Amino acid sequence: MNDRKPAVLETLVTAKDVALGVVNCAGQTLSIMPGQVVGLLGKNGAGKTTLLDGLLGYTFLNAGEVTVFGHNPTELPADVCSQIGFVAQQDDLLPWLTGSEMLAATRLFYPNWNHQLVDRLLDRWSVPVWQNISEMSVGERQKLALVAAMAHEPKLLVLDEPAASLDPLARRALIGELIDIVADGERSILLSSHIFSDIERVASDVWLLEKGRITYQGGLDELKESVVRLHLTRPLQVNGSLELTTKQVIRTEVNTGRETWIIRGWNEALAAECAAQITSPYQVEALGLEDAFVEISQ
Amino acid sequence: MSLAYQIFATWRDPAVKAQRDWLFLQFWGRTSNQRMWWFLGFMMLLCFLWLLPNEHSKMFYMPLCFLSYFHATNAVEVIAALKKWRLRSVQLQNVMVQALLLYWLVWSLLGLMIGYRMENATLLVLLSLVQLNVLLMSYSVPQALDNKALNLLNAPMLQGQGIWAVLIPTFALIFFPQHEALISNILLAATFSLLLALTWQLRRFGRARQLENIKHAERHTNEVPQQSKHPLRLRLRLEMNMGGALDNKGLRKILVSLLLVPYAFILMYQHLLPASFATGQWGAGAFFAILTPGFLGLFNGRQQWSGAWLVRSHSRAQLWWQDELLFLGALFITAVLNCALLLLLQIDSAGNVLNAALLFVFGAASLRYLIFSVPWMSMWSLTADGRTTQEGSLTSFFCLGFLWYWLTVIWGSGVQSNISVMIIAFGLVAPILAYVSLRKALKIDLGAIRRVKRS
Incomplete structure (x- = not known):
């Protein structure tokens, strides 16, 4: 018992067999450990926001079990809530308050509040805090929501498309802040975004959500390395069978004198098999995260 | 030029x-x-x-x-x-x-x-x-x-x-x-x-x-x-429960819907309508009837629940209880204050004023909890399970219109026993519906509220 307890406490979020809305992760377990930055990737309508709603107790699960800091997310104690920061795609700010009133109001509910961080972010992002929130632009509201969610230095920061409405400067500043946040190795971030360059810069792990199921959960680099384009010259000359490699081919493109295999699950064994069997010229192209995502999603 | x-x-x-x-x-x-x-x-x-x-x-x-x-x-x-x-x-x-x-x-x-x-x-x-x-x-x-x-x-x-x-x-x-x-x-x-x-x-x-x-x-x-000054915790809580600002504009809105409109209506009606219309059962009843929609419309804090989750309150029961405490408190105070004013202005007899006030308290509570209990009805385009539907407003309008009609028929008849039975019926139904609405609220989809919110 004593051996198991620290392991449970260490995991910030655990989700088993989650099913709600379009999300159906039966037989799958998701977890976020301290210091981890998880990028949640998926096409529009894949269920990213729904999954985040389920993980944070906004929506009840149809099936499965989620624990956040060891608690059911729909019944979180106040001290656990104060360790979570959440920025939704559609912000939840109170439109009748000014920006500074909103921050002051949010501060009332948190024992810990980093004034220096707030001042720095407001200054850096030029948030017009004197303006009524209803009069702010979408980007300004997004920045204010980010400041409000980060100011209490939560152990778990959940961001749903945080950079969608930000200008490039503010986006870079946000990524810089996120990198600073996780630098101590104790705080974690779950980040859903369509901007793959941001995910590549900050995420250590990736959850790939396709049609409601997690099809990849693991390191970002491993994902990038596992998806390659194998460019072959036609006619293809092989010594023996390419059994291992062909099993992993998810798509092929055939052009005059050239053939391309998109392989998911590329590893050393496959590389060795190709080197041993293929005698005609060929080339292995490693992909960036965006290209890998596009190839997987097609 | x-x-x-x-x-x-x-x-x-x-x-x-x-x-x-x-x-x-x-x-x-x-x-x-x-x-x-x-x-x-x-x-x-x-x-x-x-x-x-x-x-x-x-x-x-x-x-x-x-x-x-x-x-x-x-x-x-x-x-x-x-x-x-x-x-x-x-x-x-x-x-x-x-x-x-x-x-x-x-x-x-x-x-x-x-x-x-x-x-x-x-x-x-x-x-x-x-x-x-x-x-x-x-x-x-x-x-x-x-x-x-x-x-x-x-x-x-x-x-x-x-x-x-x-x-x-x-x-x-x-x-x-x-x-x-x-x-x-x-x-x-x-x-x-x-x-x-x-x-x-x-x-x-x-x-x-x-x-x-x-x-x-x-x-x-x-x-x-x-x-800019930091808002008081209490004021902020009230604003979040009510779903709107308590600034000058907000206070004016409350005064207009709770006092100005009903009193302007009742005074006009007493001064302008022919005597045959103005006599009879309608005085305090008409006043509270005019008051009810404006009063119910003031409390739309449920639309802010998604923002309050993780920040203000950490359980749906707490969110429900805080909202309803304010609603019931305001309902009681409004009824008592207006009762006193109606009696002071001698708009109606004491019996009628009391009947109308009781009907207002139990009726408004029943209406609110009815809408928050039945999934196909909606208030402020928000259903009991947190989803939005345009049909909900229409069906609510028809059902409540029907209810309203019977209510006015019974009130207009002036038969005290019938009015008492109506008040008792609302009084019995209100806590039952409140319980059902609480059960609904405990399972409400806060994510859906957030996704459709237009701030």
């Missing part, structure tokens, strides 16, 4: 015409929906005017003036939306005056129709007074309509003050009919004064002197961060 010559010389200019037509259209509503509703509103009122006998015409003083006032504020918003004074120019002045002339022409025709039907020149003058007053505001202090919370001339305050231009003359005409001639002459003089003031303001349109106002306003805007 005189202003009048410029205006008529450029009347046929295609560029000016296009701008004029656009502005003219905007005066009648910023969207096609708004324009349609205004049109329907006017048509409905005209139909009533045609159908009712002339001796009841005084009933229409207030609705006509309000309609005129709110329509004119729409024109004010259009003028104010022209980026304060910065984009104003002499060229734009011509377009603006032309559009206003057209607008004025249509209003005059409408006024003439109403005046002809009601054989009442006072009303015509009253309508002009309201229009002129509001338009003068738009020319004198348009920046005040754009910059909020700067000084006494801010927009909500200005509109709030402007509404007295509607209330004072109409109340004077209603309550002092013996001085109608004098009041009409005062109104006529005021109308001419306003017309002169408006002409003077038109000539100042776009003049550089007004740019100083902008600099002044912007300096104030920069000072706001230092001035």
Whole structure:
């Protein structure tokens, strides 16, 4: 018992067999450990926001079990809530308050509040805090929501498309802040975004959500390395069978004198098999995260 | 070249015409929906005017003036939306005056129709007074309509003050009919004064002197961060529970919906309706009936639940309890205060006032919890399970309309035993529905509320 307890406490979020809305992760377990930055990737309508709603107790699960800091997310104690920061795609700010009133109001509910961080972010992002929130632009509201969610230095920061409405400067500043946040190795971030360059810069792990199921959960680099384009010259000359490699081919493109295999699950064994069997010229192209995502999603 | 010559010389200019037509259209509503509703509103009122006998015409003083006032504020918003004074120019002045002339022409025709039907020149003058007053505001202090919370001339305050231009003359005409001639002459003089003031303001349109106002306003805007004070925890909680600001505008909204509208209605009804209508069972009952929709509409904190989750309260039961505590507290206080006022003003007998107050308390609570218990009904486009549906509003409207009908039939019968049974029925149903609505709220989808929220 004593051996198991620290392991449970260490995991910030655990989700088993989650099913709600379009999300159906039966037989799958998701977890976020301290210091981890998880990028949640998926096409529009894949269920990213729904999954985040389920993980944070906004929506009840149809099936499965989620624990956040060891608690059911729909019944979180106040001290656990104060360790979570959440920025939704559609912000939840109170439109009748000014920006500074909103921050002051949010501060009332948190024992810990980093004034220096707030001042720095407001200054850096030029948030017009004197303006009524209803009069702010979408980007300004997004920045204010980010400041409000980060100011209490939560152990778990959940961001749903945080950079969608930000200008490039503010986006870079946000990524810089996120990198600073996780630098101590104790705080974690779950980040859903369509901007793959941001995910590549900050995420250590990736959850790939396709049609409601997690099809990849693991390191970002491993994902990038596992998806390659194998460019072959036609006619293809092989010594023996390419059994291992062909099993992993998810798509092929055939052009005059050239053939391309998109392989998911590329590893050393496959590389060795190709080197041993293929005698005609060929080339292995490693992909960036965006290209890998596009190839997987097609 | 005189202003009048410029205006008529450029009347046929295609560029000016296009701008004029656009502005003219905007005066009648910023969207096609708004324009349609205004049109329907006017048509409905005209139909009533045609159908009712002339001796009841005084009933229409207030609705006509309000309609005129709110329509004119729409024109004010259009003028104010022209980026304060910065984009104003002499060229734009011509377009603006032309559009206003057209607008004025249509209003005059409408006024003439109403005046002809009601054989009442006072009303015509009253309508002009309201229009002129509001338009003068738009020319004198348009920046005040754009910059909020700067000084006494801010927009909500200005509109709030402007509404007295509607209330004072109409109340004077209603309550002092013996001085109608004098009041009409005062109104006529005021109308001419306003017309002169408006002409003077038109000539100042776009003049550089007004740019100083902008600099002044912007300096104030920069000072706001230092001035802004942290809201009190209690005030914030109340605002979140109510789903709106408790600033001057919010407090005015509460006062208007809880006091002004029902009392204005009941006073008008007592003074204007023929005795045969005004006697009988309706006094306190009509008052609380008028009060109920406005009161229910004040408490829409549920729309803020998604924002409160993880921040303010950490369980759905807590969110529900905090909202309902405020609702029930406000319900009780409103009922007691209005009971005392109704008795003080001797609007109805003590028995009727008590019956109506009890019916209001249990009825309003039942209505709220009914809507929050049944998934196919909705309030503020929000159903019991947190989803939005347009059909919900329609079905709620029909079901509640039906309920309302039976309620008025029983109340109107004046049979005390039936009324008592109705009150007891609502009293029994309210806690049961409250429990059901709590059970629903415990499973509410906060994510859905957040996704559809329009702040």
